[in-house]
Amino acid sequence: MDEKFVKARFLPEATTLNQRRRDKTLLIEDTPPKISLALSKAYPAILLLNRLLSIISWTDEDPYYTICLITFCGIIIIYWEFFSHFVLSIILCFVACSLVWLTKTSVQSLGETSESPTLEEIIDSLRNLNTRISFLSSGLRLSKSQISRLEVLGILLIPLQCFLVRSILGIRHFALLIMFFSLTFYSTWAVTFRKLIWRNVAVQKIVNLIMGPSITTAAAKTIPSESKIDISKGSNIVTFEIYEHQRRWVGIGWSNRLLPFERTHLTNEYLEECCLSLNNFTFPKLTKQQKLQGCRWKWMEEKWKIDEEYCKHHDSEGWVYYDNKWENGVYRDTVSSFTRTRKLYRRALVVHKS
Structure with missing residues (x-):
């Protein structure tokens, strides 16, 4: 009997990059000349940015350059007194020469042939650049x-x-x-x-x-994704839900201004900020098929309604009151209540343009 192993996924997901194509087709004739010229002139800069980002993001085939950069910076920091007094000018010249060499090696393939870069090569480089930028920004997405x-x-x-x-x-x-x-x-x-x-x-x-609370999951229940809106099955009515939060301030009373490190005034059920105000709520994007059919969003109610079931019908305004730490919820305003939350909802309809 074959042995079965259970493997845990520890390594990060691979960053898919496009390989540079070596076909000899020139720029597509249907492409406007201005766009072709602009892409051709920007191609060396795109290659250089790709090379720099590949070193920083560790997506280069050989991490040799990144390791050398770390070693070089470490030596400079450790022996800073010696380098700053004696060989600082040499270091600056070395850095400048390294940048020039990196620029030259990044675009040297352009001088190997007299032909212009193909549109496919430029598009692949742009996609790689966008992939690396997305990878670098993936760990810095904060609300x-x-x-x-x-x-x-x-x-x-x-x-x-x-x-x-x-x-x-x-x-x-x-x-x-x-x-x-x-x-x-x-x-x-x-x-x-x-x-x-x-x-x-x-x-x-x-x-x-x-x-604050983890918000890695998408707000699927509050803002439905495109795949959940299917006009053909008659499910084109969507109920949007928003949670409104307030804090009581001494001498001011209840206010929409909250502490900097806590939830925002309007959030979804995952305490993720969904809009700045009720008047500028943004609808989710429709699918390409819905756009081709001439569909658009339309509110079924004139304004947002209070969900009284959220407070078990104990408060006519729908508030649930908490202490200073948003805990120990009650349905009546008390002396120890410093924060409160209520649920608002509003239905929208996907209709065809007349």
């Missing part, structure tokens, strides 16, 4: 409330940073640590290590306490 939490956390960590720099690490080792963390953030082993750490429940609770 407005999470950015506010990070700002507050950074201010609170200033005393700890001063203590580490003056008493334990020193400014040189602290800079070395920051440099190493930044340049290896997207490496395979670093991503794998972070995924292993994230599997710890205690780590997840600490991060959620600092950054």
Whole structure:
């Protein structure tokens, strides 16, 4: 009997890049001349940006350049006093020459042949550039409330940073640590290590306490995806739900202004910000088939309605009251109530343009 193994997925998902094509077809004749000329002139810059981003994102076939960059920066930081006093000018010249060499090697393939780059080659390079940019920004997607939490956390960590720099690490080792963390953030082993750490429940609770509730899942129940809207089956009526949050301030009363590190005024059920105000709510995009049929969104109600079932019909305005930490919910306003939430809904219809 064959043995079966269960394998856990620790490695990050592979970044799919397009291979450069070697066909000899020139730019498509149907392409407007202005677009063809602009793409041809921008092609060297696209190749250079691709090369630089491949080094930073660790998506190059050979990580040799990234390792050399980390080693070079580490040596400069460790022996900064020596380099700054004696060979700083040589280092600047070396960096300039390295940039020139990188630029030359990135576009040297253009000079190997006298033919112009094909449209397919340019499109593939643009796709690779967009893929690398998306990969770099994938780990930096934060909501407005999470950015506010990070700002507050950074201010609170200033005393700890001063203590580490003056008493334990020193400014040189602290800079070395920051440099190493930044340049290896997207490496395979670093991503794998972070995924292993994230599997710890205690780590997840600490991060959620600092950054707020996890919102990695899409707000499918609040804003339906395109695949859930099927006109052919008669399911073109969609109910949109929004949760409104307020905080009580001394001398002001209930207000839409909340603390920087907590939820925003209007969110979905996952506490993710969905719109700035009820008047500028954005509909989800329709499918291509629906657009071809001339469909559009139309509200069935004139304004948003209060869902009284959310508060069990105990409050006519639909509020559920909580303490300062958004806990211990009650259905009546009390002296110890400092936050409150209610649920709003509004139906929309997908109709054909007349």
